[in-house]
Amino acid sequence: MTDTDTVNQLVDHFFRHESGKLVSLLTRVFGLHHLDLVEDVVQSAMLQALETWKLQGVPRDPAGWMYRVARNKALDLVRRRHVADRLASEFVRYQAGSLDRQHAFDHLFLDREMQDSQLRMMFACCHPDLPAESQIALTLKILCGLSTLEIARALLTTEANIKKRIARAKRKFAAQEVRFEVPTGGALKRRLASVYAVLYLLFNEGYNSSHPSELIRRDLCEEAIRLCTLLLDHPMGTNPQTPALLALMLFHAARFDARFDTDGGILLLEEQDRSRWNTERIARAAFYLGASAAGETASRYHLEAGIAAHHALAPSFADTDWAAILRLYDWLIRMHPSPVYDLNRAIVVAQIAGPDAGIAAIEAATRLEALKHYHLLDATLGELHLRAGRPERARAHFRAAMKGTLSQAEQRLLARKLTDCDTVPATRTKEGHHAHGRGHAAGVSAGSHHHTTPARAGAQ
Amino acid sequence: MNPPQKGDAMSEYMYLFRGGEIPVAQRSAENMQAHLQKWRDWIQALSQQGTFITGQPLQTGGQVVAGSAKVITDGPFAEGKEIVGGYLIVRAADLAEAVEMSKGCPIFEHGGSVEVRAIQPFPL
Numbered sequence: 001m002t003d004t005d006t007v008n009q010l011v012d013h014f015f016r017h018e019s020g021k022l023v024s025l026l027t028r029v030f031g032l033h034h035l036d037l038v039e040d041v042v043q044s045a046m047l048q049a050l051e052t053w054k055l056q057g058v059p060r061d062p063a064g065w066m067y068r069v070a071r072n073k074a075l076d077l078v079r080r081r082h083v084a085d086r087l088a089s090e091f092v093r094y095q096a097g098s099l100d101r102q103h104a105f106d107h108l109f110l111d112r113e114m115q116d117s118q119l120r121m122m123f124a125c126c127h128p129d130l131p132a133e134s135q136i137a138l139t140l141k142i143l144c145g146l147s148t149l150e151i152a153r154a155l156l157t158t159e160a161n162i163k164k165r166i167a168r169a170k171r172k173f174a175a176q177e178v179r180f181e182v183p184t185g186g187a188l189k190r191r192l193a194s195v196y197a198v199l200y201l202l203f204n205e206g207y208n209s210s211h212p213s214e215l216i217r218r219d220l221c222e223e224a225i226r227l228c229t230l231l232l233d234h235p236m237g238t239n240p241q242t243p244a245l246l247a248l249m250l251f252h253a254a255r256f257d258a259r260f261d262t263d264g265g266i267l268l269l270e271e272q273d274r275s276r277w278n279t280e281r282i283a284r285a286a287f288y289l290g291a292s293a294a295g296e297t298a299s300r301y302h303l304e305a306g307i308a309a310h311h312a313l314a315p316s317f318a319d320t321d322w323a324a325i326l327r328l329y330d331w332l333i334r335m336h337p338s339p340v341y342d343l344n345r346a347i348v349v350a351q352i353a354g355p356d357a358g359i360a361a362i363e364a365a366t367r368l369e370a371l372k373h374y375h376l377l378d379a380t381l382g383e384l385h386l387r388a389g390r391p392e393r394a395r396a397h398f399r400a401a402m403k404g405t406l407s408q409a410e411q412r413l414l415a416r417k418l419t420d421c422d423t424v425p426a427t428r429t430k431e432g433h434h435a436h437g438r439g440h441a442a443g444v445s446a447g448s449h450h451h452t453t454p455a456r457a458g459a460q
Numbered sequence: 461m462n463p464p465q466k467g468d469a470m471s472e473y474m475y476l477f478r479g480g481e482i483p484v485a486q487r488s489a490e491n492m493q494a495h496l497q498k499w500r501d502w503i504q505a506l507s508q509q510g511t512f513i514t515g516q517p518l519q520t521g522g523q524v525v526a527g528s529a530k531v532i533t534d535g536p537f538a539e540g541k542e543i544v545g546g547y548l549i550v551r552a553a554d555l556a557e558a559v560e561m562s563k564g565c566p567i568f569e570h571g572g573s574v575e576v577r578a579i580q581p582f583p584l
Contacts, residue, residue: 009500015489043487050482050492054499055515055546147488 010058013219015046016145017226018063022070023142024117025108029074030087032124032173032180035142041077045070071105118143119234120180122227125169126195127178134169135198136205137162144223154216155205156406182236189239195231196245196301199224203249214264218256225249232288244292244301250285251308254278266413270317282312303332322351339367343377355387375404382417391421472513472579473558475548475565479541480572498566506550511561515548541571549579 019042026038049066059065078087078101107113125138140146140154148166152159172178183191206220228246231237258276261267289305307328314320329345342365350358362368362381371377382397395418402414482495506512520543522535535543552558555578562574 009497010493013490013493015493015496019489046489046492047481047487050496051545052517054496055503055517055548057503058500145489147490149485150488150490 010062013145014062015049018066019043019046019145020121020143021063021114021118022067023145024121025067025114026070026074027121027180028108028113028117029078029105031176032178033176035170035173037077039142041070041073044073067109071102071109074105075101115230115234116182118230119236120182122195122231123182123191124173124178124180126191126198127172128190128194129177130169130172131165132197132201134165135194136201137165138169139198139202139227140220140223141166143227150216153213154220188236192237192239192241196241199228199231199245200301202227203252207252214260221249221253221256225253240292240295241299241301242292243288244299244305247285247287247289247292248301248305248308250281250288251305251312254281254285254312260409264409265416266409268413269311274316277312285309285312298331300332300336303328303335307332320351322348326352337367339365339369339371339374342367343371343374343380347380350384350387355384358384359388373404375401375410378404379414379417382414386417386421386424389424391424394424395421470551470553471581473550473552473555474577474579475550475558475562476544476575476577477546477548477565477567478544478573478575480545480567480570482570495566495569498569502564502566503548505564506561511550511552513549513551515546517546518544520545541573 022042022045023035023038026041027035030038045066048069049062053059053062108117121143122139125142126135130138137151137155140151141148146154148162149159152162155162182188203221203224206217206222206224208217225246228242228249232242232246254277255272257278258272258274259267267273285305286309289302289309292302292305307325310321310325310328326345326348329341329348333341333345343362346358346361346365349361359381362377362384368377378397378401382394382401385391385397386394398414398417398421402411405411405414482491503512503515520535524533524535525531526533550558550561552561555576558578559576562576565574567574
């Protein structure tokens with residue numbers, strides 16, 4: 001065990017992911033109403049792993065090691081009658097038919113059952129009876145193994161707030177109002193919709209460029225992709241919307257590295273070095289988008305993935321099929337009216353018919369009233385006025401946008417745009433970075449271009 | 461591969477670890493893994509220098525046998541911070557070098573301590 005020549009490294013986020021798996025597995029045994037107890041068992045197993053492995057080295061099968069420790073701690077608990085009496089009835093029935101408790105535990109550790117447990121947990125955390133803000137916090141806590149402090153940082157709120165959201169959900173669990181199961185029939189369809197919404201939000205929280213920390217944002221996106229993949233791999237997730245949502249996430253995540261310059265400054269879509277886009281991810285996304293083309297109806301995830309595909313597959317910014325993107329936005333807005341979609345559509349209109357047409361599209365979209373204080377609306381208007389040769393109006397909008405964002409990267413981009421306002425009359429006739437016209441930038445929001453947070457916008 | 465070994469002039473020293481557990485509020489999965497990685501990195505560095513010999517953690521609890529009557533008492537027998545949680549044996553030129561090497565130990569991040577003791581050599 002003390003073979004220190006071995007690399008002795010765990011894969012990234014091993015503890016976090018194992019914690020999600022173990023909590024899900026043990027919840028099969030103890031029931032959702034004992035979630036606090038289950039979390040304690042798992043945390044103490046992780047602590048024991050830390051204390052042992054730090055001096056002895058990481059065992060060959062760290063997941064199995066941690067599972068056995070957690071199982072033995074759980075068996076200890078079960079032996080105390082007062083807990084045994086309140087075990088999940090499903091497990092008690094199951095265990096009665098098998099050789100012994102340990103065998104029953106070990107059966108749950110099989111890959112297939114493990115996956116099933118995690119899916120049940122996903123469905124429980126995204127239960128439609130839970131408040132939306134509890135769903136996302138709970139998913140991050142239980143399935144992704146984040147602490148309340150880490151969740152608070154990720155969701156830009158206070159730890160007390162997150163604790164409140166989680167406690168609210170746990171009260172429902174404690175009252176046994178939520179069953180720990182994968183629903184069937186029509187209930188499955190409704191529950192899947194709720195799971196998709198949470199994963200989508202989770203991804204957007206990460207992709208949204210307003211967050212001050214790049215690292216946290218990436219983590220959220222990777223977690224959303226991981227959970228969506230888990231859903232895809234399970235027979236219950238067999239719904240064309242699952243690969244569509246995964247394709248959407250992968251198309252966007254493929255651009256992660258290219259969105260920033262070496263100093264952490266935001267690069268707009270048209271400034272990005274497309275050779276830095278992750279082609280492996282784009283290929284996977286295209287595959288899943290193809291796989292999603294089944295069934296009768298296209299969901300908003302299909303349409304958004306389609307838009308993302310046009311961007312990811314275009315050879316250059318100028319050669320992007322803007323007309324096709326506009327058609328997808330029109331379809332999307334008919335299906336799912338949202339001011340954020342309206343704004344993104346206006347950016348596409350400006351791409352096709354010039355900045356004034358884009359401004360007119362913004363003015364025509366009455367829903368955009370709801371986004372009055374949304375900094376990306378001001379940033380877009382600033383960009384369009386700048387391109388139309390009205391630096392004074394552009395400046396006012398860029399300044400307003402600066403007041404609306406905490407992100408340093410966005411602040412710097414807006415400051416760069418303000419400088420552009422000063423030089424606009426001088427460079428207007430020259431070909432160059434600040435020239436406007438066909439094929440120019442899609443506005444400040446291009447960092448998260450065509451990527452929307454409808455729930456957030458809808459809340460305004 | 462064999463790590464480079466230092467010469468015969470070296471003596472063996474034992475590090476006794478006390479305390480240094482991550483505080484409850486900071487025990488997130490990510491923090492625990494990051495802390496574990498620091499320990500592994502430190503021990504890996506000692507191995508590469510050829511100074512690491514062995515190390516083991518000790519479980520909490522245990523019993524103490526004392527006196528001619530061999531009275532047995534249960535642990536814990538001291539305050540949490542005073543319990544030895546594990547040990548490590550290293551090779552160093554002298555006590556000063558062994559002490560210096562111990563300073564890279566991640567146990568200090570959370571208020572733990574390392575007691576450095578020379579192991580009595582076997583007389584030839």
